[in-house]
Every structure is written in C-alpha cells, then in structure tokens.
Amino acid sequence: GQNIDQPTEMTATEGAIVQINCTYQTSGFNGLFWYQQHAGEAPTFLSYNVLDGLEEKGRFSSFLSRSKGYSYLLLKELQMKDSASYLCAVMDSNYQLIWGAGTKLIIKP
C-alpha cells in the first residue's frame, strides 16, 4: 500500500528552527508537496520538490531525497503565526496525490 508518515505533533520556541520530517512509500513518484493549514482553514501551498536537494523560499526550505523516500520542511526564525499543521503529500505514478495526516506545530513564546 501507499503510505506517508510524519510526526503527529511537534513543539518549538519562537525564534528557533524546526525540521518536520516526512517519509513515503508510494507507487511511483511525480513530486512531493508541503502545505500549511491553520486550524479551521484551507491548506495553502508552501513548496514542491521533484528533484533531489534543497529548495529555499524565505524562512521555509524543503529537502528531498528520492532514493531514501524522505523529505523535510525546515522553518527558520519561527514566529507565532507559524503555529499550524503542515501536510506532506506525494504525487504517485498515476498523478494522484497521497496525503500524510499532517504535523501539528505548536510554537511557544
């Protein structure tokens, strides 16, 4: 079966750095997505990786290793507004998105 694993919940301190990991086992691979979802709101797009390596976008970076079936989202200079769930999703060989259950990130002052 297809599976996306990410931690259920993480806690970090304002101003610090946090890394949210995602491992996947899917039928084929056509890209990996990270989305942010604040409570009671819709997911919003953060990043898309299809090749190995690090993609940096402001305070957020996303890394992909296809050989290891592994990605991480790195958040720097954490702000209280970063408190949200972070969803990892992989596009399989049929171009269907398989979603992880999400990681709830709690930021403490």
Place this chain on the structure above:
Amino acid sequence: NAGVTQTPKFRVLKTGQSMTLLCAQDMNHEYMYWYRQDPGMGLRLIHYSVGEGTTAKGEVPDGYNVSRLKKQNFLLGLESAAPSQTSVYFCASTPGLAGETGELFFGEGSRLTVL
C-alpha cells in the same frame, strides 16, 4: 479575487437526508477535486474531474455523487447521508495536473455533521 468558493460553509443533516455541496472557481481551471478531511487522517480524494462533463472516482467515492456540467462548477452530492460522512469537505482546483503546476487551490471548506 474569489478563487475557489464553497457553499454552504456549515450544515447539519439527519441520517438519510440528502444535500449538495457546491464548488465554484473563477480561474478557468480544468481540474477540480473533492476531498474530505478527518481527524488523524490525511486528505482523501472522493471524486475529481479533468474537464467539463467528466468525472472520475477517487479513493473514497462510496456514498457520494458528483457532476461537472459547467467548467467553473463541481457539485458533490450525498443522496442518503450517514454519520460516517461527518467531515470537513474541501474542494480544490488546478489548471492542469498538480504535478505540472505544483499547487492546488483550495476552497475554505464545508463542515458537515450528520446526526
């Protein structure tokens, strides 16, 4: 800048009742999707459409029907609601395959409770 709009935002149904969720997008996107989101689970695809007049089943289609009579609208119907269909429903759209464009555009969600 409406983007993707879902109606209604909230609804309470009794078991056996029927209802329709409407999704409208003003971005001229070809692809539209209906997902459900339940606690502790990832988003699960119910049905999707790759263009006007087309629909296809996703991962969890049972108990739902859809129609895409107009390119901008994608309707999700529940013919006989069951408590297991209590969930938050999200509509999304993309210009083409998400793998090509890198992003799904989501509506604000519709919270449905079936008693």
